Amino acid sequence: SSGINAEWPLRPGLRFDWWRETLAEDRQGPVVWVPDHAVQNCHLCHERFNALKFKRKHHCRSCGNIFCGNCASKRICIPLKNYTTPVLVCDKCYQEHTTSP
Helix, strand or coil, X not given: CCCCCCCCCCCCCCCCCHHHHXXXXXXXXXXXXXXXXXCCECCCCCCECEHHHCECCEXXXXXXXXXXXXXXXXXXXXXXXXXXXXXXXXXXXXXXXXXXX
């Protein structure tokens, strides 16, 4: 025997990316970042990224989406994701993490 479990992760009815939804639902654990090459515009303001205008891409450490510097300029600690020092987050995640329910 090779020691490999042939049933995992390819069980019938289980998609190969099931873990992405699990992380999104509980919002804990490591964030899956959107790949740089997949995004041309800021996720929030929709401004197009352009190296000539210094519109660089920034990943939010909370949601993993890509934002411009204006829409991702705040830093907070996110203990549930093991960020114990302040990390870059988008404006939406900043509001979610700092606003009391």
